[in-house]
Amino acid sequence: xxxxVLMKGNEAIAEAAIRAGCRHYFGYPIxxxxxxxxxxxxxxxxxxxxFLQAESEIAAINMVYGVSAAGKRVxxxxxxxxxxxxxxxxxxxxxxxxxxLIVNVQRGGPGLGGIQPSQSDYFQATKGGGHGDxxxxxxxxxxxQEMADLTGLAFELADKYxxxxxxxxxxxxxxxxxxxxxxxxxxxxxxxxWALTGTDMKREHNIVxxxxxxxxxxxxxxFERYERYKLVEENETRYESFMTEDADVCVVAFGxxxxxxKNAVVEARKQGIKAxxxxxxxxWPFPKKAIAEAAKTSKAFVSVELSMGQMIEDIKxxxxxxxxxxxxNRVGGMIPSPEEVLESIKKAAGGNE
Amino acid sequence: MLNFKRVxxxxxxxxxxxxNVAVNYAMRMKEAGAxxxxxxxxxxxxxxxxxxxxxELREKGIELISPRFxxxxxxxxxxxxxxxxxxxxxxxxxxxxxGGDDRGAYALGRFSGMILEENxxxxxxxxxxxxxxxxxxxxxxxxxxxxxxxxxxxxTGIVNNSNLGELTTPEDVCGTFKKADELAEISGLPVVMTxxxxxxxxxxxxxxxxxxxxxxxxx
Numbered sequence: 001x002x003x004x005v006l007m008k009g010n011e012a013i014a015e016a017a018i019r020a021g022c023r024h025y026f027g028y029p030i031x032x033x034x035x036x037x038x039x040x041x042x043x044x045x046x047x048x049x050x051f052l053q054a055e056s057e058i059a060a061i062n063m064v065y066g067v068s069a070a071g072k073r074v075x076x077x078x079x080x081x082x083x084x085x086x087x088x089x090x091x092x093x094x095x096x097x098x099x100x101l102i103v104n105v106q107r108g109g110p111g112l113g114g115i116q117p118s119q120s121d122y123f124q125a126t127k128g129g130g131h132g133d134x135x136x137x138x139x140x141x142x143x144x145q146e147m148a149d150l151t152g153l154a155f156e157l158a159d160k161y162x163x164x165x166x167x168x169x170x171x172x173x174x175x176x177x178x179x180x181x182x183x184x185x186x187x188x189x190x191x192x193x194w195a196l197t198g199t200d201m202k203r204e205h206n207i208v209x210x211x212x213x214x215x216x217x218x219x220x221x222x223f224e225r226y227e228r229y230k231l232v233e234e235n236e237t238r239y240e241s242f243m244t245e246d247a248d249v250c251v252v253a254f255g256x257x258x259x260x261x262k263n264a265v266v267e268a269r270k271q272g273i274k275a276x277x278x279x280x281x282x283x284w285p286f287p288k289k290a291i292a293e294a295a296k297t298s299k300a301f302v303s304v305e306l307s308m309g310q311m312i313e314d315i316k317x318x319x320x321x322x323x324x325x326x327x328x329n330r331v332g333g334m335i336p337s338p339e340e341v342l343e344s345i346k347k348a349a350g351g352n353e
Numbered sequence: 354m355l356n357f358k359r360v361x362x363x364x365x366x367x368x369x370x371x372x373n374v375a376v377n378y379a380m381r382m383k384e385a386g387a388x389x390x391x392x393x394x395x396x397x398x399x400x401x402x403x404x405x406x407x408x409e410l411r412e413k414g415i416e417l418i419s420p421r422f423x424x425x426x427x428x429x430x431x432x433x434x435x436x437x438x439x440x441x442x443x444x445x446x447x448x449x450x451x452g453g454d455d456r457g458a459y460a461l462g463r464f465s466g467m468i469l470e471e472n473x474x475x476x477x478x479x480x481x482x483x484x485x486x487x488x489x490x491x492x493x494x495x496x497x498x499x500x501x502x503x504x505x506x507x508x509t510g511i512v513n514n515s516n517l518g519e520l521t522t523p524e525d526v527c528g529t530f531k532k533a534d535e536l537a538e539i540s541g542l543p544v545v546m547t548x549x550x551x552x553x554x555x556x557x558x559x560x561x562x563x564x565x566x567x568x569x570x571x572x
Contacts, residue, residue, distance in 0.1 A: 006368070006483040007485055007487045011368075011485065031428050033398050035367070108426060113425075113426070115425025115428045116400075116426055128451075171400065175399065175400040175401060176400075177368055179483070256572055262569065335572070
């Protein structure tokens with residue numbers, strides 16, 4: 001690892017992507033992720049990479065589709081409204097079994113919403129977003145260091161499972177500055193025998209496509225893809241447990257909400273309430289087993305979200321609705337305070353709405 | 354440090370800490386008896402702005418001039434009309450927090466004529482050698498030149514604000530003294546002060562250090 005530098009979350013993603021061997025970035029500016037594109041614009045020309053500000057988000061994601069088909073590590077980034085525009089392309093990339101990294105530094109919605117932080121694209125990121133049966137590997141960083149670390153991991157996982165990965169951050173994570181240690185190691189690339197690299201007249205030509213003329217063939221492909229998703233769920237679910245062993249109240253939160261929640265859990269413990277925190281690092285795959293396990297010992301869950309309550313559904317499913325799940329949320333660009341989370345923990349501990 | 358000019362400008366690389374330094378500098382001026390106001394001229398940064406310190410500034414009796422939509426949900430990079438008063442009313446001191454890099458400094462160019470004509474200003478380059486694109490004096494100097502070209506106000510000094518956020522140690526800061534001196538040599542400008550967090554200021558007894566408090570956050 002290298003010396004520490006002070007970086008914005010958006011910059012950390014950009015630099016980590018470069019160090020992970022990404023030399024192709026296509027994007028379109030939008031607050032609060034613009035620093036990522038700006039950083040790429042400065043750095044890519046100096047290292048022989050491509051930075052291209054596309055004419056639109058839709059163009060950018062289709063450029064990602066093309067470069068990925070050619071077997072190269074490639075990414076795009078945007079914020080909520082821009083990520084909505086990219087959904088068609090994301091579905092095509094998933095349907096063509098291609099790896100790629102899509103970064104969403106979320107802002108308030110729906111519609112143009114606002115430029116302040118939000119987590120209200122959870123459904124879009126974890127339940128499809130575009131059309132058809134598919135998933136993205138969705139990683140949720142909760143520090144600037146994780147913005148960097150999970151970027152490298154996202155590229156690796158995307159390549160390994162031949163599927164798009166998404167870094168689901170929020171405006172605060174993108175804008176805040178913290179010290180970061182960036183990886184100094186050379187990135188590892190795996191063979192991509194499916195890539196469109198030219199046959200040299202030595203092999204059969206490869207086809208990258210998401211159109212299947214025969215329904216039986218499309219069905220078979222979808223079944224096979226979901227076999228791969230099963231492997232991802234088994235092997236790549238990530239989360240952090242904080243004081244959950246003896247917790248009566250289990251808080252579940254990711255990203256910026258998890259940082260606030262951790263402070264609230266510590267305060268609750270001081271006041272004699274046994275609280276704990278499960279922080280999903282992947283929200284697809286969702287840490288279902290950890291939630292099911294917590295449901296055996298905890299009296300209640302508190303889902304802390306910067307949305308009207310989206311992850312709460314996954315908590316209910318994972319716990320089979322065996323425990324009440326309370327919602328502590330702020331929306332529209334607001335962040336819950338540790339006091340607000342603590343209040344919800346107390347309510348959950350007391351067992352009344 | 355107490356030789357305040359009528360107008361003090363803080364420019365620098367994106368994320369070098371201009372806002373924290375400017376807010377603390379204005380408070381120091383106020384404590385020294387100056388009738389000072391602070392203007393947020395940042396039209397680049399959406400979060401973490403001068404306006405976050407609104408309450409502390411008001412308590413200390415420092416007027417804050419900031420863009421109407423700062424910290425709101427509107428992404429509208431416009432300067433407030435009250436800004437003209439800063440340059441026209443010369444009986445009051447002013448601290449100006451300029452946006453990062455050359456892009457942020459373009460907003461300053463609009464007022465450079467008035468500033469140079471009055472000729473009672475300091476323009477400080479805020480340097481943080483822990484930022485990835487200004488790790489070295491040479492890189493910082495490049496940014497400095499870009500800002501000068503965009504803002505059209507020549508720098509008069511350097512503020513060494515090298516830090517790693519709340520985790521900064523005195524050793525971290527000391528390790529950057531050499532780079533600050535190098536930047537002074539390349540640019541021909543003095544290092545007017547080093548700014549450090551209040552909590553580690555004791556380690557710098559007798560040196561030209563201004564302790565600063567950071568804007569609050571709860572996550």
